[in-house]
Amino acid sequence: xxxxxxxGALALLVLLGCLPFLDSSYALRxxxxxxxxxxxxxxxxxxxxxxxxxxxxxxxxxxxGAYCGGVLxxxxxxxxxxxxxxxxxxxxxxxxxxxxxLRLRGHYFAIASLAVAEVLRELTNTATELTGGGMGLxxxxxxxxxxxxxxxxxxxxxxxxxxxxxxFIVVRLIQESKLGFGLVCIKQNxxxxxxxxxxxxxxxxxxxxxSGVFVAMAGALYAAWVHYIEPPDVFDVLxxxxxxxxxxxxxxxxxxxxxxxxxxxxxxxxxxxRNYLQIHSGVLGLLVVVLLLFLPDGMMxxxxxxxxxxxxxx
Amino acid sequence: xxxxxxxxxxxxxxxxxxxxINVLWGVDLTLARGEITALVGSNGAGKSTLMRTLxxxxxPTAGRIDWAGEDLCGxxxxxxxxxxxxxxxxxxxxxxxxxxxxxxxxxxxxRKEPRAAIRRDLDRVxxxxxxxxxxxxxxxxxxxxxxxxxxxxxxxxxxAPRLLIIDELSLGLSPLLVEQLxxxxxxxxxxxxxxxxxxxxxxxxxxxxxxAFVMDMGRIVQSGRxxxxxxxxxxxxxxxxxxxx
Numbered sequence: 229x230x231x232x233x234x235x236g237a238l239a240l241l242v243l244l245g246c247l248p249f250l251d252s253s254y255a256l257r258x259x260x261x262x263x264x265x266x267x268x269x270x271x272x273x274x275x276x277x278x279x280x281x282x283x284x285x286x287x288x289x290x291x292x293g294a295y296c297g298g299v300l301x302x303x304x305x306x307x308x309x310x311x312x313x314x315x316x317x318x319x320x321x322x323x324x325x326x327x328x329x330l331r332l333r334g335h336y337f338a339i340a341s342l343a344v345a346e347v348l349r350e351l352t353n354t355a356t357e358l359t360g361g362g363m364g365l366x367x368x369x370x371x372x373x374x375x376x377x378x379x380x381x382x383x384x385x386x387x388x389x390x391x392x393x394x395x396f397i398v399v400r401l402i403q404e405s406k407l408g409f410g411l412v413c414i415k416q417n418x419x420x421x422x423x424x425x426x427x428x429x430x431x432x433x434x435x436x437x438x439s440g441v442f443v444a445m446a447g448a449l450y451a452a453w454v455h456y457i458e459p460p461d462v463f464d465v466l467x468x469x470x471x472x473x474x475x476x477x478x479x480x481x482x483x484x485x486x487x488x489x490x491x492x493x494x495x496x497x498x499x500x501x502r503n504y505l506q507i508h509s510g511v512l513g514l515l516v517v518v519l520l521l522f523l524p525d526g527m528m529x530x531x532x533x534x535x536x537x538x539x540x541x542x
Numbered sequence: 543x544x545x546x547x548x549x550x551x552x553x554x555x556x557x558x559x560x561x562x563i564n565v566l567w568g569v570d571l572t573l574a575r576g577e578i579t580a581l582v583g584s585n586g587a588g589k590s591t592l593m594r595t596l597x598x599x600x601x602p603t604a605g606r607i608d609w610a611g612e613d614l615c616g617x618x619x620x621x622x623x624x625x626x627x628x629x630x631x632x633x634x635x636x637x638x639x640x641x642x643x644x645x646x647x648x649x650x651x652x653r654k655e656p657r658a659a660i661r662r663d664l665d666r667v668x669x670x671x672x673x674x675x676x677x678x679x680x681x682x683x684x685x686x687x688x689x690x691x692x693x694x695x696x697x698x699x700x701x702a703p704r705l706l707i708i709d710e711l712s713l714g715l716s717p718l719l720v721e722q723l724x725x726x727x728x729x730x731x732x733x734x735x736x737x738x739x740x741x742x743x744x745x746x747x748x749x750x751x752x753x754a755f756v757m758d759m760g761r762i763v764q765s766g767r768x769x770x771x772x773x774x775x776x777x778x779x780x781x782x783x784x785x786x787x
Contacts, residue, residue, distance in 0.1 A: 424651050
């Protein structure tokens with residue numbers, strides 16, 4: 229059953245990869261955003277789903293990656309090297325930060341992780357010479373080597389899609405690894421995990437770092453895609469909240485659930501935005517609340533519920 | 543006259559607590575190799591704090607924990623487990639949504655031996671506690687109290703320890719279940735495992751063990767052979783109450 233779900237999620241990803249053949253810039257834009265948000269929610273699963281630490285630091289990683297990537301591209305680095313460097317910086321930063329922040333638990337950790345983005349935003353605002361401060365940062369338009377709008381849109385879609393595929397595979401491997409089992413133990417009972425020899429401090433920091441590395445790389449790709457970034461845009465609190473809602477919608481603790489949750493959330497958001505322009509935020513919020521009320525274990529529990537229902541009728 | 547066994551663990555002047563609050567005030571304790579030792583005392587005497595200190599969850603502020611010539615003070619729980627001290631905590635602390643077998647296998651998490659050796663130890667746990675084999679696919683959180691205690695002890699056994707510390711063996715369990723657990727521990731001890739049992743139920747603890755320590759107000763106040771302590775008038779009046787009469 230578990231394996232089937234993952235093959236299904238991979239099949240969905242491959243299907244999404246066919247989007248450029250539709251030759252629609254709108255579809256490509258939505259698809260690129262879907263991949264970007266899925267990277268965030270699948271990454272968040274490592275710290276929030278496996279480890280049980282409600283991290284709001286996704287926005288911090290995204291903003292950090294966007295600025296790292298933007299600054300390095302402006303210094304003449306190739307796009308993928310800049311994205312890779314952004315990932316390395318985020319991984320190392322999260323690892324060091326995790327050793328301090330992850331001594332806090334529950335709400336305390338959540339609030340501290342939320343503050344990371346605010347601190348980074350202020351630092352970015354202050355470091356005017358490097359980041360452009362409140363004026364924002366321009367990124368050259370010629371990073372892809374493509375001269376057409378569709379060519380560039382396809383390039384960034386493929387780049388984000390490939391990063392999502394990489395994120396999904398790595399997170400799945402973490403889930404099946406010794407690290408993943410250790411994280412689940414920490415989630416269920418941290419002191420018992422300590423007693424069986426899980427080094428909780430290191431493991432939690434690694435989980436925090438893995439929840440940031442691909443998000444930072446996505447941030448770098450985003451910066452190159454939109455050509456201009458500013459602190460309120462890339463350190464937006466919605467980048468911290470939406471991945472959590474997506475992961476909850478899909479099914480907490482499941483990378484496939486986080487992937488499906490991201491696609492479902494964006495699909496619903498797009499449909500609501502089109503039909504209820506004035507009140508779309510309210511309607512979207514209401515829909516998410518209703519969905520979570522009726523599916524507290526997310527979309528991944530639908531098949532289980534249907535089989536239970538079938539069993540009762542039979 | 544019996545020849546005393548070589549010491550396995552030696553604690554000298556251990557002081558520890560929680561932040562500013564000191565709970566242990568210079569604990570001295572020696573465990574003999576291959577024996578079952580009991581640590582008894584009333585609620586709040588500091589027994590669990592001492593066990594948490596022994597397994598590295600609390601770092602002592604003073605004293606020495608001597609294990610095979612090495613001081614364990616300041617070592618992490620993972621390091622202490624690797625040295626061969628496994629702790630079955632009060633309240634069992636199982637991974638409730640994992641099944642029984644996964645809980646047991648998590649006990650071998652830090653071991654680097656081949657799978658066959660771990661499988662052999664798993665079979666040994668099932669042989670000691672056949673009930674666990676019947677429930678191997680069941681979520682640990684849905685087990686009865688006695689089965690949970692078996693699972694917690696089994697998880698401790700899976701780390702292949704030289705010393706197994708069991709905190710509050712009988713807490714919340716029926717006398718019949720306690721008797722089954724006591725038999726299982728005796729059988730493990732006969733195979734060579736040293737065991738330290740922390741108990742509020744003084745009769746169970748003294749009947750099970752060879753030697754015992756009595757703790758009160760964060761200090762060891764009495765120690766000796768369990769059979770002798772069982773007949774000690776002070777112990778009988780302090781811990782056995784009406785039964786002593």
